[in-house]
Amino acid sequence: MKGLNPMEEGLARAHINIALVKYWGKRDPRLNLPMNGSISVTLDHYFVTASVAMEPRRQEDRLWVNGAQASPQETQRVSKFFQRLKEYAGVSGGIVARTTANVPMASGLASSSAVFAALTKAFSLSLGLPWSSSELSRLARLGSGSASRSIHGGFVEWVKGIRNDGEDSYAVPLATMDSWPSLAFVVVQVAAGPKAVSSREGMQRVVQTSPLYPGWLASVDHDLTRVRDAIYRQDLSLLGSVAESNALKMHATALAAVPPLVYWTGATVSVIRRVQEMRAAGIEAYVTIDAGPHPVVLVEHHQAADLAYALSTIPDVVEVVTTQPGPGVEAVSA
Ligand code: 2P0
Numbered sequence: 001m002k003g004l005n006p007m008e009e010g011l012a013r014a015h016i017n018i019a020l021v022k023y024w025g026k027r028d029p030r031l032n033l034p035m036n037g038s039i040s041v042t043l044d045h046y047f048v049t050a051s052v053a054m055e056p057r058r059q060e061d062r063l064w065v066n067g068a069q070a071s072p073q074e075t076q077r078v079s080k081f082f083q084r085l086k087e088y089a090g091v092s093g094g095i096v097a098r099t100t101a102n103v104p105m106a107s108g109l110a111s112s113s114a115v116f117a118a119l120t121k122a123f124s125l126s127l128g129l130p131w132s133s134s135e136l137s138r139l140a141r142l143g144s145g146s147a148s149r150s151i152h153g154g155f156v157e158w159v160k161g162i163r164n165d166g167e168d169s170y171a172v173p174l175a176t177m178d179s180w181p182s183l184a185f186v187v188v189q190v191a192a193g194p195k196a197v198s199s200r201e202g203m204q205r206v207v208q209t210s211p212l213y214p215g216w217l218a219s220v221d222h223d224l225t226r227v228r229d230a231i232y233r234q235d236l237s238l239l240g241s242v243a244e245s246n247a248l249k250m251h252a253t254a255l256a257a258v259p260p261l262v263y264w265t266g267a268t269v270s271v272i273r274r275v276q277e278m279r280a281a282g283i284e285a286y287v288t289i290d291a292g293p294h295p296v297v298l299v300e301h302h303q304a305a306d307l308a309y310a311l312s313t314i315p316d317v318v319e320v321v322t323t324q325p326g327p328g329v330e331a332v333s334a
Pocket residue numbers: 018019021022023024032038110112113143144145146147199200290291
């Protein structure tokens with residue numbers, strides 16, 4: 001096994017993605033192999049920058065998040081992930097990693113998707129390894145399933161694969177970030193603390209206890225087909241209506257879990273209702289929500305400002321950000 005070269009620091013940036021057809025349930029929790037395929041869009045506004053440097057004289061890994069030393073739990077999760085990257089790369093030794101993000105961590109705004117995508121790329125850069133995007137995607141998946149999708153920009157599909165070793169479970173690009181310039185995403189952050197139940201725990205509970213989960217699995221392939229079609233045709237009515245119903249269906253499986261999982265706050269429901277009212281009044285807008293309380297609204301770019309303003313007046317809405325599809329993971333210079 002090679003020792004680590006102390007000289008190189010890898011620096012990479014990855015953007016969060018929001019799923020339009022959700023990753024919900026794992027057939028293998030160790031390898032993060034999903035029960036179903038998923039489709040997402042990588043967003044421009046929120047991103048994570050990660051640096052990775054080797055520390056050959058140490059054995060343990062160290063992690064800094066937004067300038068502060070990470071908690072033992074966070075460090076352990078990232079260290080386990082690095083262990084698998086080191087095994088894959090055939091190297092040993094300690095690592096010091098730093099991440100900085102402009103996205104609230106563990107709030108349900110998909111920060112882990114960008115964190116593990118950025119760490120994977122930064123790791124490869126620190127060792128000068130020319131990993132392909134499918135390799136990066138497969139490896140990022142081991143840190144967090146949704147990170148497999150943040151390797152690519154624009155519209156992305158994570159193909160679930162059929163193998164038990166996960167070699168065929170990685171994300172592929174469907175359409176580039178500039179392929180649909182009239183489409184905007186309004187990210188609505190509502191007042192809420194850190195999540196009580198992580199999406200990792202939540203989806204396992206749903207798979208094991210929700211009587212609605214079989215209905216989810218039986219219907220998701222049809223959602224994937226329609227969303228792929230909507231992206232190719234740039235059909236917002238189709239994309240939005242399938243994305244909205246897919247998100248509500250995912251939350252329905254969570255509500256039916258034992259014990260139940262309610263990810264929403266009152267403000268989440270108010271945003272859903274307001275979007276539905278605006279749609280009835282002629283603004284084509286559709287909502288999606290990850291395993292958390294914050295809605296993301298799909299809308300035509302020229303109507304985004306009016307919609308964002310209307311949503312910002314709802315009590316307990318703390319921030320409204322309008323963004324567009326963004327790039328995949330990339331190296332950055334210091
Ligand atoms: C998604 N979510 O497709 C779905 C929708 C949440 C709801 O991917 O256990 O943090 O690390 O693989 O990737 C969030 O789950 O879960 C997620 P792990 P992850 O975006």
